[in-house]
Amino acid sequence: MHLVTRRAAEFGVEVEGPVRFNLVKAMARKDQIVAGIRKSIYAGLRRREGAITFLRGDANFLDEHEIDSGDGPLSFDKAIIATGARRATPAIRGLDQVDYLTNRTALQLQELPRRMVVVGGGYVGIEFAQMYAHFSTQVTLLGRNVHLAPDEDPELSDALAGYLREEGVNLFTGAPVQRVGKDGSDIAVTALIDGQERTFIGDALLIATGRVGATDTLGLAEAGVSTKGRGFIDIDDQLRTSQPNIWALGDVKGGWMFTHVATYDGPIAALNAVKDAGKRTDYRVVPRVIFSSPALGAVGLTEAEARAQGYDVVVGKVSAVGGRSQAIGDTRGLLKAVVNAKDKELLGFHVLAPHGDDLLHEAVVAMHDHGTIDRISKSIHVHPTLSELVKSAAKAAKA
Numbered sequence: 001m002h003l004v005t006r007r008a009a010e011f012g013v014e015v016e017g018p019v020r021f022n023l024v025k026a027m028a029r030k031d032q033i034v035a036g037i038r039k040s041i042y043a044g045l046r047r048r049e050g051a052i053t054f055l056r057g058d059a060n061f062l063d064e065h066e067i068d069s070g071d072g073p074l075s076f077d078k079a080i081i082a083t084g085a086r087r088a089t090p091a092i093r094g095l096d097q098v099d100y101l102t103n104r105t106a107l108q109l110q111e112l113p114r115r116m117v118v119v120g121g122g123y124v125g126i127e128f129a130q131m132y133a134h135f136s137t138q139v140t141l142l143g144r145n146v147h148l149a150p151d152e153d154p155e156l157s158d159a160l161a162g163y164l165r166e167e168g169v170n171l172f173t174g175a176p177v178q179r180v181g182k183d184g185s186d187i188a189v190t191a192l193i194d195g196q197e198r199t200f201i202g203d204a205l206l207i208a209t210g211r212v213g214a215t216d217t218l219g220l221a222e223a224g225v226s227t228k229g230r231g232f233i234d235i236d237d238q239l240r241t242s243q244p245n246i247w248a249l250g251d252v253k254g255g256w257m258f259t260h261v262a263t264y265d266g267p268i269a270a271l272n273a274v275k276d277a278g279k280r281t282d283y284r285v286v287p288r289v290i291f292s293s294p295a296l297g298a299v300g301l302t303e304a305e306a307r308a309q310g311y312d313v314v315v316g317k318v319s320a321v322g323g324r325s326q327a328i329g330d331t332r333g334l335l336k337a338v339v340n341a342k343d344k345e346l347l348g349f350h351v352l353a354p355h356g357d358d359l360l361h362e363a364v365v366a367m368h369d370h371g372t373i374d375r376i377s378k379s380i381h382v383h384p385t386l387s388e389l390v391k392s393a394a395k396a397a398k399a
Helices: 002-011 023-047 123-134 154-166 259-275 303-308 323-327 356-367 387-396
Strands: 060-063 066-068 073-075 079-081 085-087 115-119 138-142 170-172 177-183 186-193 196-202 204-207 211-213 246-248 288-290 295-300 313-319 334-340 346-353
Touching: 079 259, 115 123, 115 186, 115 196, 123 138, 123 154, 123 204, 123 288, 138 186, 138 196, 154 170, 154 295, 154 334, 154 346, 186 204, 246 259, 288 356, 295 356, 303 313, 303 334, 303 346, 313 387, 323 387, 334 387, 346 356, 346 387, 356 387
Parallel strands: 079 246, 115 138, 115 204, 138 170
Antiparallel strands: 060 066, 066 073, 085 211, 177 186, 186 196, 288 295, 295 346, 313 334, 334 346
16 A cells, blocks of 8 residues: 555556545455465364364463363362463553553554554564554654664664654653543654654554563462563563463563464473473574564674673675665665674574564574574575565674
8 A cells, every 4th residue: 555655656657546445345355364374273282172172251360270260160280370471460550540442452453543553662663653654644643752762772673763864753761651631532752852742632542661471460479470560470580480380481481472382382391291301491582573664683692692692703794775676766774793702603694574474484484593704794695585584684794
């Protein structure tokens, strides 16, 4: 939608009349895809119904060997907690007096907001702000931290902030929200920016300020399972909780809260619980992506993190300008390889580029088993592809 409305003619595509976006149809397509994914998951359970008993209900622990299943007590030898996380409600004055959107309800709208204020400069805030801006909503994004995506390489996150502003997002960092309130039928959001209060008006407010563990109704204390704050369960590197016969996996333990981390955790927890396999987690090579345009992806350490850990590092940095990126009309972005100068081990890779989410995986594979940057820099890459940008960054990381 964004490409067609703004740049179609550049590619020789002539559009007669206005280009319209149908939010209802887009949401219906999304719902259909989600329903198909859910259906396949439950189909997998049904295929193993001889080995799996599937119960629905609100369960809570009675002690370390018994739960209330909602249909009465159920005893167990071992248990795995995989209840995930839920949206955190920030302590913003007046928030309980207004209607606001979450990452779930923002995907259920049937009408496009005219003006949306997004509170939160992390993954959800960035993705939803840009998405609705591309849909033609006037979006204001307020981030508390000095940098957008504060856990990522600041040079790349600042570049992404610039691209969002170029696309029309009214973006402010270092802008903690002080209060919200009603302004007629609209919502007024007041933030502190450069020491001064500024108020932004919207007919929709999206709160994207992080998550907490979904554990408050589980009766963890009765089971002897300890938490480490914000409701997240404390675990060791075998995913075992403070109760030796109970494990936890996925978002409920905090840290990197991604589906691919939960699917990594699952077999480890299962093998350790069922077979006492002693499998250990290794989160050194966890890829993470903000699905923006261009996409911001990373794996491993940033340059600052590597230096803080005592590494002497070499950084290879290139722009996202290449034959393929010029062909598709998007040369925005940077790629950075963080390499240990001592032995050429690839410590981290950071990419802001079109399809950066896919480009990242070459670095993920290279980092497996403490691989060196030579795995990328000395391999042959097809021309013209975006993957050549990854090799260029690797070749630039020379001691």
